[in-house]
Amino acid sequence: MSSGDHGAQAERTGLAWRRTALAATACTLLLLHTAARRGWGTTVVPVVFAGTMVITFVAIGSIRERALRRAETPKPLNPILAVTTTALVVATAVALVAVR
Numbered sequence: 430m431s432s433g434d435h436g437a438q439a440e441r442t443g444l445a446w447r448r449t450a451l452a453a454t455a456c457t458l459l460l461l462h463t464a465a466r467r468g469w470g471t472t473v474v475p476v477v478f479a480g481t482m483v484i485t486f487v488a489i490g491s492i493r494e495r496a497l498r499r500a501e502t503p504k505p506l507n508p509i510l511a512v513t514t515t516a517l518v519v520a521t522a523v524a525l526v527a528v529r
Contacts, residue, residue, distance in 0.1 A: 439497035446490025
């Protein structure tokens with residue numbers, strides 16, 4: 430791959446992570462609205478997980494994009510980051526089901 434290909438790949442990856450974070454932010458805001466309408470209580474638990482997930486998406490996306498821009502050969506995503514993101518998604522889903 431030429432260095433120009435890495436730049437395009439990094440840009441596509443960064444845009445994908447940003448779209449994911451934006452969608453997760455929209456869902457978090459909807460959860461926040463629902464929690465406010467229900468009087469907070471335990472409905473705030475999914476909001477906290479979802480908010481943490483958004484922050485994680487933004488952080489991982491930035492880290493991944495920078496790594497792709499720097500590296501001559503792109504490296505796979507750090508397994509710890511992948512597991513953390515997956516755990517947050519699952520925890521948010523479980524919290525949503527539990528609160529319902």
